[in-house]
Each structure stands twice: as C-alpha cells, then as structure tokens.
Amino acid sequence: MAIRTDLAVELFRDLDSHDPALAGIEWKEEKGGILPVERVTVKSDEAAALLGKARGRYLTAETGRLWMDERGVFKQKVFAFRDLLRPFLHGVSHRGGAVLVAGLGNRAITADAVGPAAVKNLVVTRHIKEQAPLVFEDLGLGEVCAVTPGVLGETGIESGDAVRSLASLIRPRLVIVIDALAAREIRRLVRTVQISDTGLSPGAGVGNRRPEITEKTVGAPVISLGIPTVTDAATLTADAARRFGQPAPDEEALRKSLSEDGLNYFVTPKETDQIIRFMGAFVGYALNLALNERLSYEDMLSLIG
Amino acid sequence: MAIRTDLAVELFRDLDSHDPALAGIEWKEEKGGILPVERVTVKSDEAAALLGKARGRYLTAETGRLWMDERGVFKQKVFAFRDLLRPFLHGVSHRGGAVLVAGLGNRAITADAVGPAAVKNLVVTRHIKEQAPLVFEDLGLGEVCAVTPGVLGETGIESGDAVRSLASLIRPRLVIVIDALAAREIRRLVRTVQISDTGLSPGAGVGNRRPEITEKTVGAPVISLGIPTVTDAATLTADAARRFGQPAPDEEALRKSLSEDGLNYFVTPKETDQIIRFMGAFVGYALNLALNERLSYEDMLSLIG
C-alpha cells in the first residue's frame, strides 16, 4: 500500500503494530517546547524495509503557522530550530571544513521552491575565506557555499548529479539538502520541518525515482531538511475523512480514479507565496546560526540584505 | 446549507428538483465545441433567491488545461472564447465608448491574481484615443482602460469602492470585472471561466461580503469573468468522495471541524504560477479580440510586448 508522504513519522504511524520488525524503530515525542518534536530512529535493515525509509534518524519539528507569527515569536522559533539542528551537523561549526548547502526544487513553481528560498537567506562565506582569510577567521564564520541546481525539466541534468559533481570539486565536510516534500496529514502541511541524517532522494515524495544524494554519492555526511508543502487531492480527502472520524475511502483507488480524469492535483495552500517566503527564511536563518557560531541574529539579517 | 462555490452552474446542480421556483431557471448545455458550455439563466426573483445568485445570465466555458495546450490549440480556444464573450458586450466594440476593465484580487497571492494577470495582457487604448485620435480611428481600436485596485488588506480601500470612484471619473459604457473564484468540483478548478451579466461582489466566494460592482453602483452594465482557482479542503474532500461514489461527508460539519484546528486551507494546484499566467493570457487575449474588432492575433501579441 502506498502512502503518499515523505515524512518518516507519518509512515511510522501507519505501521501495523504486530510486525516484529517494528522493534527496530524507536519513536519519541517531546512536547512542551516552542517547537514540538517527534523523533523516529530506524535501527535495523528490517525496520528500514518495513518503513520504506533508510536507517537513520528522523526528527520532525512542528513550526506552526510561521507566516502568522509575530517577529519575536518567529525569532524564538528560529533559535529553537537551530538547537535541534546542531546535533545533526557533525560538529562542523567547531572543526571547520566547507558545508555545501543544496536548495533543491523548481524555482518557477513557488510551492516547490522552498529549497531555493532557504538558500536565498543563507550567509554564504566560502569565498570570503579564500579572499580574506584573516577577516574570516576574525568573524568566526563557518565555511558555507550553496547551490540551487534546479530540476531536470529545466536543466536536463538530475539535481542529484549536479550536487554530486559540485561535491567532487569542493570536497565538503558536510552536505545539507533542502527540499519540498509531500505530506499526508493536513495538519503537517507547511507547518513541519523534517531533519534527517539519511540523505535524500529528490522527488521521491511525488512519485519519481531519482539519483540519491547520500554519503555514498557525495563523499560526505548528508543532512536533509524537508518541508511538506504539497499534498495530493486523494491524500487530502482520505486524511480529512479520517480526521472527521469517517471511514477512510480507499486512498489508492481514489487516487487512481482521480488520476484517470487528470484531476489528482497536487495542491498547496492558497497563500503559498507568503508561506514559502517565511519557511525559506526560517530554515535559512536557523542554518546560519547553527553554522556560524559567533554570528548574531541582527548581523545575520544585515548580511542577507 | 452552504455550498462553497461561486459558480452558478454548481449551485444549480445542487438544487432540489421539486422546488417550484426552479421554473425560473433555465439550463442549457452545448457540447461538441472546443469549449463545452453550460448556460444558466435566472429569470425570476424567486429563482434568484433559491439559487443565491442575482437574476441574469451565467455562462460557464470549460477550457481544459490551458497551460498544457499546444500554441495552436490555445489560440483556437482564445477565438472560441472571444465568440462566447461578444454577446455579453452590449455591442460596445461597434458603437464605441470606453470600457473599464478591473482586474480584482491580491497581486501578492498568485492564486488570487488571475484578474491582474489578465489586465497585464490587455491592450489598453484609452490614452491613444486622447493623444492620437486619427491613429486610433484608423486602427479601428476599441477604447479600453484598466485598473488593478488591489485588495482591502493592501490598500485600506474596498476594491468595489475604487472601481466605483474610477467609473464616476471615466463614465464608461461598460465595466468588465475579472476575479478569482472558489469552485466546488475539482473538475472545474482552473479549467473553467464563468461569464455573467450580473456584476460582482468581490470576495463573496471566500466568505466575505463586500461592496457590489453592479450597474447600480458604477452606472454602466457590468460583465464579470470569474475563474475558479481555489477550493477549500472540506469542499475538495466532499467532492472527491462524491466523485468516487462514496457517501459524501457532511461538508459543513467537516469544514467547521477543520476550521477549528486552523486547517481548512483554501488550496490551489501546485503549478499555480504557470496556470495563472496562462489563464490570465487566455482571458486578456479573448477580451482584446472582442473589444478591438480589427485587431489580429499577431498584432495583439506585439502590442502586449
């Protein structure tokens, strides 16, 4: 059965509780903070096969409606997310070495452009290190570079291949990929960020298989940040019915029926322009603070311009 | 019972067939052409009350997925839509007099910006008539001017009031308003244009009451062109279930439940940027050809730039 989601926590929730492979999956919830968190850890190959997700850690943070937050609250959430990010960064902000951030997705489709939107808010520093090493040292900056490789239909080049070829040039210590995901539950749509240490298969959530961006392909650990920005009509229908306590329709059959009529739209909230702008800033800002230990929030804003 | 739609044809389909007021509504369907058409005519006040729509004519044209059409097919559909438009224009292209076209909606929300997108594709000529009357006469142009008044939240001014104040200055022979609508059936979303001769209440489809743009308020006949670009999660769910032959959930209760959790998103297809661009061009082009009798398609494209 195909559940249309990229979120490990949603896949986990749907598993049959009697499967013995479940023992290889750990789930924890941390409520109470400004960003409620769920953590799923996949510890065995059997569990990975069961879940349909690679072995590794998946953290899901609930951001709420960032685009409606007051500035002060938004800033608090950015710092909270920075704190969630740090344990995934392999100490890179302390030890140095370049970080390559890849903002995946199609710039021409707003709902898909949360990766490029995040990169736009990134403080990029690698060239400063090369051009002005003393200044760089003095400011205590991390070494960050970025790419927005676009999508296959625009470029004729798989984004995974583009990132891999850049990585072979730059030899980063860490790769961070940011991508739009598909969600299954309405309540997670544009209100969630997933962090994982398992790398990414771009486009996997919307039904395409594409070259992986993983430690195996890029030669460095890969952290992925995924933001659910779309869901398809069949998924939304099934989820709304479930939420409402009604018998869920057969989601796959519904999807097939809608698709035959060209109607299984992927949809995004009407305010997607504003939402993507805020989610891009949220992710970009938190990365800046996590990757540049001594950078203040205000200085970061000045540097982005 | 509130059905969340701005389309007369969708409201009509939902009426109880035993109500005597139904006699005041005429419905006709014209299949076979490149743009299948349904016409609803509301002929009595009782029928208007029953339908929840003013007395007058409502034409719904099915455009299909314009953004996927080949250029030749798109052009054919533009001409077909021009032919549907003409009988609504009160002979204005023959007799002269200014036409004021108002592209309603929020430019900052792509899904809401189909009105401004159409205006961007309009050949505006009123100033040419004033500055170069002989050229104007010679080209056989209509006299067209346009406004994109924005929305209340951006301007602090009701768009209806803005259009009314401009109309009192320009004293147009005809006012045409273009607006994004909410649809109820997935199959009509971004694939339909409704023409009506009853004027418009901006924002009515998404639950707000706002000043009318009608002959009474602007002093000239008002034609409205509505394009369904959004639907809410509850509506989409109910329609998908119905299409699938399942018992429809109680739509109002579902809406209420989702809204309480802040989850009754208005959604739009993921590709909304591209879709709105094409639908804006479609409506703008057809208006250009309808309002400027002697303008060729190629010359029109040159004039838009």
Place this chain on the structure above:
Amino acid sequence: MAIRTDLAVELFRDLDSHDPALAGIEWKEEKGGILPVERVTVKSDEAAALLGKARGRYLTAETGRLWMDERGVFKQKVFAFRDLLRPFLHGVSHRGGAVLVAGLGNRAITADAVGPAAVKNLVVTRHIKEQAPLVFEDLGLGEVCAVTPGVLGETGIESGDAVRSLASLIRPRLVIVIDALAAREIRRLVRTVQISDTGLSPGAGVGNRRPEITEKTVGAPVISLGIPTVTDAATLTADAARRFGQPAPDEEALRKSLSEDGLNYFVTPKETDQIIRFMGAFVGYALNLALNERLSYEDMLSLIG
C-alpha cells in the same frame, strides 16, 4: 535652458545669482546629522517662475547608500527621516483623519517603481478603523490607505486622475505622493529623498506634462516624496565633466544629438533591483512611524510581514 532634474535644490544651484527674483528663495543647509539636509523655500511667484517650481518648501535629505548600510544604521536613518517628515504632515497623526498615500510609477520598470515599493512597506489601517474601531483606537494607529495607480501606458488612465477620483471618495485629510524622479547630479542619484509641500506633477521630470496632484485637484494638502532614481546620458555626461573640472559640454545640444540617434537613454545604477527595495523600505518605514505615533519599529516590521 532646460536642466533635466526634478530636485529644487539642483535647480536653485544653477540660478544666476544676479536675478532680483532670487530674493524670493531661501536656502539653508544643515550638515552634521545622520541625514544632511538642504532646504529651499520658494516664497514669491517671481521666484517660482525663475526656479520653475511652485511656491512652497522643498527639503532634500541625503541618505547615502542605504542598500549598503548595516541594519542599525539603516534604522537610525529611518528615524531621522521620520523626524524630517513630521513637520510636513499637518499634525495629521495627532488629529486623525485619513491619509491617502499614492505610490506612483510603473511597477514593471524597477527603476520607476520606488513609489509602489514604498507602498508595499506601508502599514495600511483604514479598513481596521472601519472593521474594529476599538482595536484601532487602542493601538493608537493613524488612518492610512494607499493606492498604486500604475501609469498611463498600462491603464489608459492618468495617475493624477486616478488619485483624484479616489480622493473624492475618501476625502482624506492629507495626500502623500511618492514618485521616482530624475536627478542631475550623479552624487544625488539614489541617495536623496526630496520632501515638498507643493504637490506633484507626475512624469514632469522625464519630459511629460501630466495632470497635477495638488490641493486644488484633490481637496487636501499634498506632500510629495521624490526619489531620484534615473538620469539621462546627456545629464550624466555633463555632470561628470563638471565634477572633473572640465568645461561642461553644451548639455542640451548633447541631449539632442544623442536623442536623434535613439541613444539618450535614461540610465539607472546596475543594482537598481536592490536599491529600489531598500529605498522603498526606507520611505515606507519612515511614513509608518510618522503616521502612527505609538507604533514601534519592531511591531511595524511584524505588521508588514
């Protein structure tokens, strides 16, 4: 002789010092502050004829390169500009009454779009007063509404006429128009804002005569904010030669010669996208603080979003 500038201070600098009408012009300079200021006051009709500018006050503030300022400096300059603005606002923030802000210019030409860019950064409140009068009172907000009427070529309607028709609807206590200007001296280009209490003739700086926006036409005092964003090739050449201590070429003859070859471009700095964004924010922010007495900088940023 036609000097191509909209800035009163530049016109003044060029006057022959022996003309007796000069007695009707007062000029003062205030250096030392974060925004150096020059004030020109035109006090007689003879002086107005000599200068080619209406009787009234003209304040020119030097902003420096706002787009390169640190955030803290930018904020200081915003507050300084608010203080310069206040004496022009006729006490409107104390006594209440609606303010209509018009952002003139062509949104499709970035260098011309500083008016719309400023409006985008405006806290618009008129509808809040109508919808939630107690909240409005409590927040101590001013009553602000805004319009971006576009340009004649886009709309077929003179922007002056559009503002006038809205003013007849709203009956504001004060009208503020914001427009891009032409400058004569390179050193003022995109580094200056002119405030005047004489109203505005849109497009006057680039050689077109257009309907005035003055107290006479809109029925309320008119404050205009002008930002020089373009200069023509002939002007730039003459100014650069002068700055360099070389004999200035005959500017009019040079302009004529270039124009005959279609080469007298109006030019704007290469970084115009970023510059206009910052200048729009600068003007919009300062207006917000001047028109809403109790609004803090941080709250203002939240409200703009």
Place this chain on the structure above:
Amino acid sequence: MAIRTDLAVELFRDLDSHDPALAGIEWKEEKGGILPVERVTVKSDEAAALLGKARGRYLTAETGRLWMDERGVFKQKVFAFRDLLRPFLHGVSHRGGAVLVAGLGNRAITADAVGPAAVKNLVVTRHIKEQAPLVFEDLGLGEVCAVTPGVLGETGIESGDAVRSLASLIRPRLVIVIDALAAREIRRLVRTVQISDTGLSPGAGVGNRRPEITEKTVGAPVISLGIPTVTDAATLTADAARRFGQPAPDEEALRKSLSEDGLNYFVTPKETDQIIRFMGAFVGYALNLALNERLSYEDMLSLIG
C-alpha cells in the same frame, strides 16, 4: 590604458594603427543585412597581447532595439542570428553529442541576468533523450542541457568552477556560455551580441579576474555569447563627449575621481527589466533553432511555455 569594454571590436577600434602586431588581426564588416555584423579575427599571439583578447574569432551583431520590434521583425532577427551562430557550433546539431549551455550572472540583478534569461527560453532535451530515446530521435532534437550557476557572492563557488565540475560529469561535445558584458560605446549598449570561440572569463569586463571557461578547463570547445548591458559612468561620459566631437576627458582619471567618491556607478538603461527579457528570448530562441535542426519557431514557443 584601460578601456572598460568586453567587446573585441571596441578594443580593436582603439588600437594604434602603426603597431606591427596589428597585422595579426583581421577586421571585416558586413552591412546591409537585418543584423549588421563586424568580425574580428585574432590570428597571432602578438595580436592577442596587443588587443587584450585571446586568439580566435569574434563576431559582433547589431540587433537594434529588440524590445521595440514588431513580432515579425523580431522573428526575422532571430533567424538571422541563428544563421550567424551556426558556423560556431562545430556541426554539433548534425553529429549529436550533448551541448551544455551556461547562463552566467546574478539572477537578483536584472541587468546582470541576461544569461539566466536566455536559459529560461531554452528547449532543454538531454533528459528526454535518456527517458524516451525513440521520441527524441523522431523529433530530431539536439541534446541540450543547461545550468545557471549564479555568482560567487550568492554561492561561494566560482561560476567557472561550477561549469567545469558539471562538464566533467556530462562530458559535453560543446559548451556555450552566455553572459552580460560591459560596453564602451553607448550605441552598442543592449543592442549588440558578441559571439566568440575563445571561451570566457566571467566578470572580466567589470574588473574581476575569475576562473576561465575554456576548452582547457572544460574539455570541449567553448562558444561564448556576450551581451553588453552595462557601462560605467566614466565610460559613458567619455563616449558621449567623443560622439559629440568634444575632446574626450581622460577616462581613467575621471573613473578614478568618481570612484573615490563612490560614484562610478555601472549604469543600465532604465527599461532594463523589459530589455533583458527580450534579449534573453532572442538569444535563447536563436540557440534553440540552431541546436535543433528540425524544430519550427512555433513548436519551439510551445515547448518553452
């Protein structure tokens, strides 16, 4: 003496006619066609040193004001430019093999974004060849892929390095780079395209030295298309004075003087948004027709969308 231009023809015009190395440079002019052409061929190392340009061919086509052309004329110019392009393409449209097109420049600065604007108008096909080889064969398409690597300040990665790393992945038969240039003569600004077979040093025109994109670095012949979109204030002044028959000011001294005051702006025509859109389409369309032998103009427009 440093002349601030990227155009070989402008450098050539300025050479002292008595230098013996001039024998290594050939210059030809072809007037009369819809696109007047000048060809400069640099045939010896001495000539290359004298000119400050690598050995090879430089063709400069005068496009006129593309953004003001009627559609028919624009189309004719596209075909004329395709014909000029073909001899530079190493027969790649006949023999097959991937072409990598790189649109250089900063997307956030319109005047610099003519490369990305051209890529946006490109028919990208490499993935079609992989996914649907029979369709690809049948349509007679060339194999085209594209990249818009951004600029160092955005990415921390030299665009030359990014193109090189992609080339090592794709192993193209030909690389085409498109970039904005600086011009010296006003009459060439935004009215000229230079084709050369010598590769490109991005940013060279505005005073930065950057990694080359040449056959040596990317392993395939490199064709570069350069469009002058900016000029600096000193250059413009000197050129205008010269055109006007006045003694040219000492350009370098003027530049130095302006720069010291932070005033040596690079400027671009006020209408740069529209101009770049048209020049991007012009270059993109001509490349499409040159690289896809059997593609019609209309089908190309459909494919771009």
